[in-house]
Amino acid sequence: xxxxxxxxxxISGWTYAPWRGVFYxxxxxQKKELAYxxxxxxxxxxxxxxxxxxxxxxxxxxxxxxxxxxxxxxxGSRYITHMLKLRNVETPLANLMAxxxxxxxxxxxxxxxxxxxxxxFDSDLFGTFFEMLPHDTRQAExxxxxxxxxLNNRSWxxxxxxxxxxxxxEIRHDSFRDPAFIKLLRKHRVGxxxxxxxxxxxxxxLTADFVYCRLHGSKQLYVSGYDDKALDSWADRVRAWAKGxxxxxxxxxxxPTKPRKSGRDVFVFFDNDVKVRAxxxxxxxxxxxxxxxxTARSGH
Numbered sequence: 001x002x003x004x005x006x007x008x009x010x011i012s013g014w015t016y017a018p019w020r021g022v023f024y025x026x027x028x029x030q031k032k033e034l035a036y037x038x039x040x041x042x043x044x045x046x047x048x049x050x051x052x053x054x055x056x057x058x059x060x061x062x063x064x065x066x067x068x069x070x071x072x073x074x075x076g077s078r079y080i081t082h083m084l085k086l087r088n089v090e091t092p093l094a095n096l097m098a099x100x101x102x103x104x105x106x107x108x109x110x111x112x113x114x115x116x117x118x119x120x121f122d123s124d125l126f127g128t129f130f131e132m133l134p135h136d137t138r139q140a141e142x143x144x145x146x147x148x149x150x151l152n153n154r155s156w157x158x159x160x161x162x163x164x165x166x167x168x169x170e171i172r173h174d175s176f177r178d179p180a181f182i183k184l185l186r187k188h189r190v191g192x193x194x195x196x197x198x199x200x201x202x203x204x205x206l207t208a209d210f211v212y213c214r215l216h217g218s219k220q221l222y223v224s225g226y227d228d229k230a231l232d233s234w235a236d237r238v239r240a241w242a243k244g245x246x247x248x249x250x251x252x253x254x255x256p257t258k259p260r261k262s263g264r265d266v267f268v269f270f271d272n273d274v275k276v277r278a279x280x281x282x283x284x285x286x287x288x289x290x291x292x293x294x295t296a297r298s299g300h
Contacts, residue, residue: 005210005242005263007291008071008109010043011278012214012271023279038066040293041282043073043109045269049096050075050114056100056156063104067293071109073212073267074101082116086129091148093132098144098151102137102159110166110191110212110267117200120175123184130188133167140165168193168212172200182207182254204237204250206257210265211241215281216272225277226284234268235288241266242289 014037015030024033037044046062048054062072077096080089101108111133134140137159144157168191171181185192185207192207197216215226215234226234237247244260268285270278286292 003262005244005265007238007242007266007268007289008041008043009238009268009282009286009289009291010041010045010270011037011282012045012269013047014044016276019276019279022276034062035065037279038070038293040279041286042069042291042293043071043267043269045073045075045112045271047075049099049101050078053077053095053099053151055154056103059100059103059156063107066107071107072104073109073269074111076111076113078114081113081119085116085119086125089129090132091146094143094146095148095151097134097140098147098155098157100156102140102144103156105159106161106163108137108159108161108163108165110168110210112168112170112193112212112214114170114193115172117172120173121171121178121181123180126181127184127188130167130184130190133188133190134165135167135189136164137162166191166208166210168208168210170195170214171203174201177201177203177253179254202251203253204247205252205254206241206246206264210267213238213266213268215268215270225272226281228284231281231284231288234285238266238268238285238289 014034020026020028024036028036034044077092080086080092080096084092134143141158144155147155169185170193182192182205189208191210191212192203192205194202194204194211194213195216196202196213233249237249240247242263242265244263246256250256268282270282272278272281
């Protein structure tokens with residue numbers, strides 16, 4: 001029997017004013033919101049890294065505020081994906097690696113690269129970008145040391161975990177429905193995000209040893225929730241991926257892959273935050289697949 005992968009289901013971000021008194025207990029101090037959320041879920045996406053470089057002390061605090069068996073996915077910088085559109089990004093990529101990600105140690109989960117709807121597939125452009133990405137913490141340390149002066153006296157250049165560094169890409173243009181793109185992802189062991197949204201492609205081609213899903217809302221972006229039938233369907237898909245198989249209803253560009261002897265790790269993040277649906281839906285899916293939250297507190 002194939003070894004099943006680890007399933008982690010969580011939320012995208014955790015600092016939302018409408019959640020206070022609804023998901024978070026009335027009167028809970030804001031500085032304790034992460035610790036509270038980390039008792040309910042096994043993973044969280046950090047959104048702040050998308051908007052600007054964070055500081056090492058922030059990553060250290062996030063690590064300390066969460067249980068041992070907990071991880072953070074990191075949303076890559078929009079400066080790289082949306083402003084520079086992957087051109088001349090060597091130094092910005094080094095700056096991101098040096099900004100404190102490595103301080104998460106074993107709690108560093110995949111790095112998410114989300115592309116704007118206007119960005120089309122360009123084989124040379126994406127191939128060059130994928131070549132730059134570090135695939136383990138030692139490579140990430142080497143890249144981080146190439147940061148520029150902006151990070152002098154505020155960088156963090158080492159990890160206390162010797163582990164892989166995974167990457168996943170979220171596409172938002174139909175030009176990516178191209179076998180050449182899927183082959184390029186597989187060549188570089190980069191995951192294709194399965195993004196559930198009414199506006200952009202939802203593809204389930206398997207391109208790495210893990211699966212990364214972002215559930216933005218079944219009917220209305222960032223707003224609508226998932227009913228029992230929808231959560232049951234996602235639970236079936238998650239279980240199949242974790243076993244190294246493919247869901248029966250998988251939407252793909254390429255033909256299905258062969259089942260793996262070992263399963264795939266699966267990360268699912270709910271991003272339908274507007275009406276406080278994300279934590280409710282994440283808990284519902286986690287319960288269906290037996291992805292219970294961690295209990296051991298961090299010793300750091």
